[in-house]
Amino acid sequence: MKSKLFYLWSLITVALLAYAVYEAAFVAPMEATMFDAQRIFYYHVPAAATAFSLFIINCIASIIYLAKRSAWADALAVTGAEVGVVFCAVVLTTGPIWARYAWGTFWVWDARLTTTLLLWLLYISYLILRRSSEASSTSVLAASLAIIASLDIPIVYMSNRWFRTNHPQPVIFTDRLDPKMGLILMWNIFAFMALGILIAWFRYDLERLAQSINTAHIRRAARGSFAVILPGMLLWQTSAHWPPIRYFHAGAADAWIIYIGYIVLLMVKYSRLKKEAAELRT
Amino acid sequence: MRNVSLSLDAGRFYVLRGDNGAGKSTLLRMIAGLNEPTEGRILVFGQNHKDARSLMGYMAHASLLYEDFSAMENLRFFSRLYSIDSDALLEAAIRRVGLDPRLDRHVGQYSQGMRQRLSLARAIFHGPSLLLLDEPFSNVDPDSATEIVQLLAGMRNEGKTILLVTHQAGILSDIADEFLVMSRGELVSRSTPQQVHA
C-alpha cells in the first residue's frame, strides 16, 4: 500500500500533535487579557502558516508546470491548492470564534484577515475552474490562474494596508509575547505543518493515482471539501458572553472537525480510486 | 491517439479514412497546431509545424467564417492575418471555388454548399503548400463535389500536398495517390488505389 516512509511520518505527526496540543491546552500560561480563549491562537496561527506554505507550493508548481508540462507538477499544484483551502478554512473559522470573544465582532477588515479571505476565495475559484474545465485543458488553465492569483496577493495586502486606515486596527499579536507561549507556538507550528505535509502527501498520491488511470472522478473530490467547512461554521453561533474556555474548545473542535473530515473524505476517495484501478488492470 | 508515426511526401494527395472516433480529425488538428500531442514532434517541410503556419491551409467541419460578413469581407480579414494585402488574390481564390467575389450577401444567407466552398477558399487563398481538409464534401451535392475534386487534383498537380479526411473515399479513387486508414487512434494501413482495386 503506502510506503514505509509515509507510515513513519504519520507516527511522527501524531506524536508531535499530541505533544503540541497538550502543551497548548494545559501547559501554556494563561494570557492576561483574553484568558483561555486566547489558546485558539495555537490552532489559528499554525493553520495560517501551513496554508500559506501550501499556496506558495501551488504557485511554484504551477510555474514549473507551465514551463515543463510535467504531470507531477500539476499534481503538486492541485494538492497545494486543495489542502491549502482546507487549512485556510480553519484559519477563517477559528479566527472569528476568537474575535467574537476578544472584540465582540466576528470580523474586521484589516490587512491580514482580508488577504487571507481573498486567498481562500481565489483558490476556491481555482478548484472550481479545475472541476469545470475540459479535461485536456484543465492543467494549463489552472496553472495560468494560479499565477494571476499569486500576483494578486501582494497587491491585496498593500491595498488593505493603505486603504483601511479609517477602521480600527486591532492588534493580533502583542509584541510582548511571553517566551513560553512563543515556544509552545513553535511546537504547534511544527506539529500542524507536519500534519499538513502528511495530508498533502496523501492527496498527492491520490492525484497521481487518478492521473495514472486518467479519471475525472478526482476532480469531484473538491465537492466534498466544501461540506467539511459547514460544521465548522455552526460553531460561529457563539454568544459574546461565554466563559473564555468555551471559545477555546469551540475553536479546537472546529479545527479538528475540518481536518478529520477532510482526511476521511480523502480516504473514501482513495479506496474508490484503488478499486477502479484494480478493475482496470484485470 | 496512440503512437501515430508517419511521414508524407510532398506533392501527393493523401486520403485519410476510418470509423468515427478513429482520430482522423484529431490528427489533422494536431498537424494544424490546434491540439497538442502528449509526446512527439510534428515537422512540416522540415520545420516545426508551429513555424510553418503560413504554409498550411486548414478546413474543418465548421465553416470558420463570420456570418455577418460577405465573402470578400471575410477573406479580407483573414488575409490580414497572413500579411496579405491584395484583393486580387482573394478574388481569384473565390472564383476558383466557383463563387462570385462581387456577391455582397452575408455568409449567414449562404446555402450549405456555398459556405463549404467559401470555407475552402479561406483555406487556399494564401497559397499554402499543405492543405488539411476535414470532410470538404459533407454538405455538397454530387456535381459540386466533382468540381471540388477536380480543383483539388489541379492543386496537387501544381505541387501542393493534400491530406483529406472523408467518409466518401469513392469519389477520390481516381485522383488520390494514397489511402491511409485509421482505427481507434492508430494508423492501420496505407495503400495506393491500385492496391485497393487489386
Place this chain on the structure above:
Amino acid sequence: MSLSITRLASVNLRKDLRLEWRSKDVLNSMLFFCLLVVVIFSFAFDLTVEETRRIAGGLVWTAFLFSTVMALNQSWARELRNGVLDAFRVSPAPAEALFLGKCIGNFLLVLLLECLMAPLFVIFYNLTSVGPVWQLIIVFLLGTWALVVNGTFFAAMSIRTRNRELMLPLLLLPVSIPAVASMVLATAEVLTGESSPLLQIKFLAVYCVVFTTACFLLFDTVLNAE
C-alpha cells in the same frame, strides 16, 4: 505588411466593431440592462444627497461591474460561432494581437455603457461632485481597463469550461477585489471632496500595469490550452 501586434490588433478591433455595428446584439441588451440596473438601485437605496455621495462609489461600480461581466460574456461568443477562433489559431498571427484587439474593443464598449449610465445616476440620485471631475474620469478609465483586461482574459479561459457564463464572474471577481475597492474609494473621495484620490489612482495604475502584462504574457498559453 508586417505581422506587428499593434497593426493586427487594430485589424481585429475594426472587425469586431464592424460586426457589432451590423448585428448590434451586445449593444442593445447592454443599454437596456444599464437602465434596469440604475432603476433597481434607485428603488433599493433611498438616500439623502450627502449619503449618496458617500456610497455612490459602491453603487456605481457595482452597476458597472455587472454590466462589464455581461458584456464580457459576449466577447468571445462571436469567435466561437462557426469555430472562427480555430481559423485564427491556425494562422501565423500572434495570439497577443487578438487579445489586445479584444481588450480594446471591450474597453470601448464598457466605456460607452458608463457614459450612458453616468447621466442616469446623476439624474436619479441628484449626484453632483464636490471634487474635480477630471479626477473622476481618470479613475473611471483606469478602473474600467483593470476590469476589462482581466475580464477578457478570464472570458477566454471560460471558453473551455462547462458553465461558461458562470465561470467568468467566479474567476474575475476575486482577482478584481483590490481594484474594485480602490475604484470605489477613489470615487467616493472625489465626489465628497474629502480627500485626494491620488493614492488610489497610483494604485490603480500599478494594478493595470501588472495585470495587463501578466494577461498578455499568459494569453497564448490559455488560448492554446488543448
